[in-house]
Amino acid sequence: MKVLVTGGTGYIGSHTIVELINHGYEVVAVDDFSNSKPIVLDKLKEITGQKINFYELDVCDKEKLRRVFKENKIDAVIHFAGYKAVGESVEKPLMYYRNNLDSTITLLEVMDEFEVRKIVFSSSATVYGDPEELPIKETAKLSTTNPYGSTKLFIEGILKDVYISNNNYSIAILRYFNPVGAHPSGLLGEDPNGIPNNLMPYIVKVANKELPHLNIFGNDYDTPDGTGVRDYIHVIDLALGHISALEYIDKHTGIDYYNLGTGQGYSVLEMVSAFSEVNKVAVPYEIAPRREGDIAMCYADTTKAKQVLNWEATHSLQEMVESAYNFVVKNQK
Numbered sequence: 001m002k003v004l005v006t007g008g009t010g011y012i013g014s015h016t017i018v019e020l021i022n023h024g025y026e027v028v029a030v031d032d033f034s035n036s037k038p039i040v041l042d043k044l045k046e047i048t049g050q051k052i053n054f055y056e057l058d059v060c061d062k063e064k065l066r067r068v069f070k071e072n073k074i075d076a077v078i079h080f081a082g083y084k085a086v087g088e089s090v091e092k093p094l095m096y097y098r099n100n101l102d103s104t105i106t107l108l109e110v111m112d113e114f115e116v117r118k119i120v121f122s123s124s125a126t127v128y129g130d131p132e133e134l135p136i137k138e139t140a141k142l143s144t145t146n147p148y149g150s151t152k153l154f155i156e157g158i159l160k161d162v163y164i165s166n167n168n169y170s171i172a173i174l175r176y177f178n179p180v181g182a183h184p185s186g187l188l189g190e191d192p193n194g195i196p197n198n199l200m201p202y203i204v205k206v207a208n209k210e211l212p213h214l215n216i217f218g219n220d221y222d223t224p225d226g227t228g229v230r231d232y233i234h235v236i237d238l239a240l241g242h243i244s245a246l247e248y249i250d251k252h253t254g255i256d257y258y259n260l261g262t263g264q265g266y267s268v269l270e271m272v273s274a275f276s277e278v279n280k281v282a283v284p285y286e287i288a289p290r291r292e293g294d295i296a297m298c299y300a301d302t303t304k305a306k307q308v309l310n311w312e313a314t315h316s317l318q319e320m321v322e323s324a325y326n327f328v329v330k331n332q333k
């Protein structure tokens, strides 16, 4: 089975390519390097022993994308490509709507032209907004508080309408909770450009003395220790969730939604102390004001992915924090 991976040199895309190859899939990857680096292709070759069949392109570029489908018989698509910084989306909504929606619509048009009707879409738990009940089920109310989250919600709606127009589609929408960690080799990992928005890459830079201290955005939330609680999931568990989803849509038409989380929430302070204890490194922090748009608690009900996709997360918190730090230590500039 030949799988097209958009955003293939990105953090989750690259880890998913490793697992696709481990599971015997043929891979074609595309990326425009807007939030990743070409060196990831060398790292993928080092890990998998295979040169990745790669095209540098923007998924919005229909002619370049058509060429990929002309030159490769694509059986299914995993669509990661998209901008994903919550804060940036608030400042630049039109850039987010243009890029994330245009790229997806272009991809779906080309898939339709080449009669490719199997797609796994990278969505996000951010579509649940501030949950009314925990753990969060896939049937929970959907609402978004920022343009990034709205692009994910709109794309979920576009995919539903595409399925309604043609029931031969097989669509899995995966709602990620908080991806963290890195490949154990230390060759792949989360490597955001500039000052990280997310907690784990920020902690890593503080531990690596690239940043002076972590700002903990509020310790007065209604949570056990007052700091925000999230469902952190190892990026390799996330990648394996895509393999399970691919196997499922290969045998079933339809459209469905799956939470990819561990079902276990950890607070910011718990993440800081776990990181520090496991890696034997200091992570100085200061309590700072709450961040606009943050919610107190968010963690997944993982029943459906287990029952339908036969998938569950298996990596521990220790493996998450250890692999995240190992990536930076192994790739010191």
Ligand code: WQD
Binding pocket: 084, 086, 124, 125, 126, 176, 177, 178, 179, 197, 198, 199, 200, 202, 214, 215, 216, 217, 218, 227, 228, 229, 230, 268, 291, 294
């Ligand atoms: C986690 C916790 C912060 C940074 C977002 C998106 C989601 C996904 C993951 C893309 C919160 C606290 C953070 C810092 C802190 N992105 N924090 N200091 O906001 O749960 O989710 O990123 O797919 O879609 O919504 O992740 O890592 O930013 O924050 O105290 O410097 O860490 O308040 O409680 P978040 P996060």
